[in-house]
Amino acid sequence: MASNQYFTLKEVQLNNNCPECYSNNGLQLTFKQQFKENKLYKAITKETFIEMHCNTCKTDIFPGRWTDEIDRVVDYQKRAAIPKPKSLKLKKLAWIIISIEVALLIIGLLFAFGVLKF
Ligand SMILES: [Zn+2]
Numbered sequence: 001m002a003s004n005q006y007f008t009l010k011e012v013q014l015n016n017n018c019p020e021c022y023s024n025n026g027l028q029l030t031f032k033q034q035f036k037e038n039k040l041y042k043a044i045t046k047e048t049f050i051e052m053h054c055n056t057c058k059t060d061i062f063p064g065r066w067t068d069e070i071d072r073v074v075d076y077q078k079r080a081a082i083p084k085p086k087s088l089k090l091k092k093l094a095w096i097i098i099s100i101e102v103a104l105l106i107i108g109l110l111f112a113f114g115v116l117k118f
Pocket of ligand 1: 018019020021022023026054055056057059
């Protein structure tokens with residue numbers, strides 16, 4: 001089973017006032033992109049999400065608490081944050097399994113065509 005994980009795509013410090021403590025130097029916006037990983041592969045998906053955290057009052061700022069000004073900055077930053085393209089990387093184990101299957105297929109074909117005989 002592949003589990004969903006996220007990596008940080010981009011972190012931005014905002015000058016906006018925190019909706020909780022009104023500090024203007026604690027807000028941090030984090031763009032994350034999802035990837036799936038299991039024993040056979042690691043795949044980057046197109047799913048992204050945004051987290052906002054205030055380092056001054058140590059609070060996660062959820063979109064419901066964002067002010068219009070924060071919304072605008074987030075929109076702007078969203079356009080500047082380019083997600084990584086979707087990709088799939090096979091791991092060593094997957095390649096080993098594929099190699100064994102290909103080898104078995106070739107051996108099978110050689111027997112079928114009478115090239116190899118017991
Ligand atoms: Zn705060």
